[in-house]
Amino acid sequence: MIDILICDAHLYLDQDWEIPGGWIAIEKNRIHSVGGPQQSPPQAGRVINAGGRLVTPGLVNAHHHMYQNLTRSYAPATRLRLFAWLQALYPLWAGLDADSVYVSTYIAMIELLLGGCTTSMDHMYIHPRPRLIDEQFRAARDIGMRFYATRGSMTRAQADGGLPPSDLVQDEDTILSDCERLVSAFHDPAPGAMGRVALGPVSMFSASERIMRESLTMAERLDLRLHTHLGEDMEEDDFCLSMYNCTPTEQFERMGWASPRTWVAHYIYPSPSEVTRMAKAGISVVQCPSSNMMIGGGSADALDMRERGIKVGLGCNGSATTDHASMWMETRNAMLLGRVSHGPAAMGAREALDMATRGGAACLGWDDEIGHLRPGACADLVIWHANEVALAGAITDPVEAWLRCGPAVAGTSIVNGRVLVENCQPTMTALKDMLREHAQQARRIQKIA
Structure with a gap:
């Protein structure tokens, strides 16, 4: 029956x-x-x-930072550009521990479910304490969410020309060892999996060339997907020009990341020729409409990328930039951005829904099983x-x-x-207790008595 x-x-x-x-x-x-x-x-x-x-x-959230709901609407950072915003919040996120990561993930997943999301990735790149992603998998199991963890990493501290303070970066060997451990413990490549793992050095301005290259090598050896931020802010162009004497996309290509196993977040500032090259390379892109508008940095031209053959999904991004985690809201804003940029005939609800379902599933390399409701x-x-x-x-x-x-x-x-x-309403009976714990953790992280 x-x-x-x-x-x-x-x-x-x-x-x-x-x-x-x-x-x-x-x-x-x-x-x-x-x-x-x-x-x-x-x-x-x-x-x-x-x-x-x-x-x-179910909608597929292809880019997120769940822990950031502990610092939503953080007043000192609400009017800052991306780099200054990150530097204002990094000292707070240094307080993350197992309890705060578990409860922030739990609340994030409930919020995502209420907004129509049934599969979500998370790009966890802050690791002030060990085994934090383990707590995310525990929350996903307790709720029943289909979860794609991305083991993010940062190696370049402020003293080395990066953005994060020294206590939030890790050395390459520590990162690679933990990636191997997480894949062994949690990555399930089988059909119908409830948990998978990808590798995600955070960005080229906060991750070394070595970790980018060795993450690629590991991904090819273990058949994993790769994820990073790319082309999110014009300051990234300035950084790559001074550090590598090229654009972010050119450095991305030099390191071998332009491949079908890679999906990138944002990609707001490529040239037309770079978009064409990325389409030929087979990468996928996540547009994060609400976050990009909130931070004031523009947004990816999703329609143009789709016309050139790039698979485009949608993401909520960090809860501290969007201050919500509703994939319905992201889908609506994607539709509105497309109409503003290309006219009312260019985009309707179905095109936006396709990005939120098939597009997001393609970013995760999972469009055979999720993002549609065909039998099987x-x-x-x-x-x-x-x-x-x-x-x-x-x-x-x-x-x-x-x-x-x-x-x-x-x-x-x-x-x-x-x-x-x-x-x-969510069916989880522990939600009220989790909200109380979340409030306590948020006050601790934000140093509010």
């Missing part, structure tokens, strides 16, 4: 495949079958009536909810209404065949 049957739904299953008034059946942790109103659904142990609401694949896909989906007043009059196109109206939240979120959000 089928485990869960969702009926009376407008199904957005994949690019160019929608079923109005349809049903979708889940067996164990996979999509079993789908059908329209003229087809009889199978019997199921549980039936969820979507009430005509939109059902989509992982059972990760969202039944969307919005206030009836906000949707009044929106009766011709539920996908467009989903982004143009709203705000929308996850009414029901299912990950790996398990209901994790129901009636717009």
Whole structure:
């Protein structure tokens, strides 16, 4: 018997495949079958009536820094450019420990689930204490989130021309040893995995050439994906010109990172020829609309990159820049940015939704199983909810209404065949205790008595 049957739904299953008034059946942790109103659904142990609401694949967050929700809206940093913003917050993040990383990850994942995200990566590049990513995997297991950890790293301190203080950088051997340990302990390359690991030196201005090159070597040896920030700020261009006598993209290419196993965050400031070269190399790009607008540094031209053949996903980025972790918000802002840059005919809700699903899954090298709801896909989906007043009059196109109206939240979120959000509320009973602990940790990190 089928485990869960969702009926009376407008199904957005994949690019160019929608079923109005349809049903979708889940067996164990996979999509079993789908059908329209003229087809009889199978019997199921549980039936969820979507009430005509939109059902989509779970959104995929392809770039995040979960620990940063401990320093959201930190007043001294709210009006700073990227480099100054980082230098203002690095001393606070030096206080991270196992408890604060666990609770910040837990709260981040709950917030992501409520915003329609079912798979999230996290780029954890601050390691003032050992084994912090282990705590992230513990939080993911406790919640049931599909999680792709990226072992970030910094080696170049301020004294060496980088941005972080010396107590937040690590030597290359320590980093590489911990990468090997994490991959052995947590990386699951099997189909339907709930946890995977990628390698992610944070950026070329805070990571040495050696760690970039040796991370590439390890990734090729262990068949891992690679991730970093690239082209996020014009100051990065100045740094690479002075340090390497070339642009960030040129240095990226010199180190061998321009390959299909790599996805990069932001990529706001490449030249047209560099975008063309990156497309030919097969890299993927994550646009982070809200963060880029909040920090005032522009945003990647996602439409242009997609037209050139680059797979583009969406990311929330650090909670301290966006001050939220809603993939619905990121998807809406991606649509709006595309329309502002290229006109109203250039982009609608479906193009933005494709970036938030298939695009994000492609960044993670996982678009065979997540980012769509074709039979056989992982059972990760969202039944969307919005206030009836906000949707009044929106009766011709539920996908467009989903982004143009709203705000929308996850009414029901299912990950790996398990209901994790129901009636717009997370099913985790420990949430209140976690919020209290998070408040205590945030006060400690921000040095507020």
